[in-house]
Amino acid sequence: MVWDFLQIQQDSTLSCSEKLDEIQDLIQNTGHPPSGSLYHVSDVFEDCVQQDHQKCLETAYLISEEVNGFAYTDIGRGLEAIGQTEINAVNQFIQQKIQGQDLRAACNLSKLVPRLYRGQENEMAQKMHDWYDTYSYFFFRAIENTLKSFLEESSGHGATDFSSEIQPIKDKLEDIAQSEVLIPDNAYQDKNYEVVKVAILLNDLEWNTKNTVDWNEIQSNLSQYTHLDTLLNHNNSAKSSLQEHNTHPLTKLLKLDNSDKLDYYDHCLELIQPGRGQNSDPNGDIRDDLLSRVKFDHTIAEVEVANALRREFGINDVTIEETIPNTGTPDTKITVGGETIWVEVTFPRPQASYEVARHYYAPTSPEKSKVRGKVTDKLKSQIRDVKEDTGDLTTLVIKNEESKVDDRMVRDYVEGFNGIGIPEDDDDAAPIILTTDSGLQYDNVPDHLDILVNYDTLNNLIGPPYIEGQVANLTDVDQSIIDQLVDAFNAEELIPR
Incomplete structure (x- = not known):
């Protein structure tokens, strides 16, 4: 099949129009050409775009319709040639296609946008408002796919080498968001990368177009969760704080008539809310941080840990x-x-690629482990000083974040990574299990940190245990304390190497 496309590309007896006709026939008859075959189609686009621009564009669209799961990078060079040759024709083609508001057509077409407009992001920005007004679904998918393409083709974290290309898209998206009474800075929070900021603002805008918030309903639903309601309305109304945000995780949950997650949060606050915890509990700060969009996730982790510990060790x-x-x-x-x-x-803060495209890379080496990075950061910024000033025991609790920390990563960091190796000097030798050194050997971790815990919130929150995790005793802490922590976090004990 690859040979068929190569033959079409190299056949000098065929005109460009004839080559494109044969490619269209082949695509329609085969449905899913083998890997590598579309590179030859891209070559045809580059060769023929001057003579038959419209047919190249129509063929590219046909491929997006007929070939499931194709990588747009396979015809990337050809798409760029189509866009660079006659961008006005591309604009018109897209506008005609999205007029009918056909979801499937819009989804297919949106896959082509990143490379059709590569190097012409200013032109894309000029069309964004038209796309948004004509068919917002296409608008959201086109920008989303463009951001993903920047990440996938970037040479570093956060698509920083595409910063100039992202800027006009960001500027226009801000204009559209502000016209819908959204605040860009509220979406950007404390994010480091432009591609992440744009992705979050895009998500805010899409959520806003699909949802109308009835604040009386929000207040009514909040009242179902006694402890959460008491804390969030401590001294001030929760409603006014939530209204300051484009959207907030609590607002999304409170739009639902019932939420297992809110039931769980309510459970966690039972031993913390005013009158139920200690008099010294910083209820006002906890309330403010839960109502702060940028601090919410981290504060929930702190609340989960305090709840687990108080239920095990006592208020x-x-x-x-x-x-x-x-x-x-x-x-x-x-x-x-x-x-x-x-x-x-x-x-941990998610990797940029995970926030935008749900892709991430996790090194297996304990030396390069993201768990090591997080432990080292906390040692330097807080834990080392606590140990040196008090001499007391210290514990770091890490809530799992899929792209940075999970059970496997922590196990590899504490116990060493297990892999399979084959002896180089014996071709007939059977594979052997190899275990690398623990990541604890770096940074003198046990000099300052006594216990390492990681945990995750379970998907099923209908009832206990709610969380599960791992506990590592790094410095021969009394086993009875470790056992209580194992119980508190519904955890298994890791044995450091």
């Missing part, structure tokens, strides 16, 4: 945000069996 023995003079304010302090344990909680 009076688990203090939230107690200050150590001249050192800082760890998230939690446990007092048990004559020991004081300072606990720091962290929820």
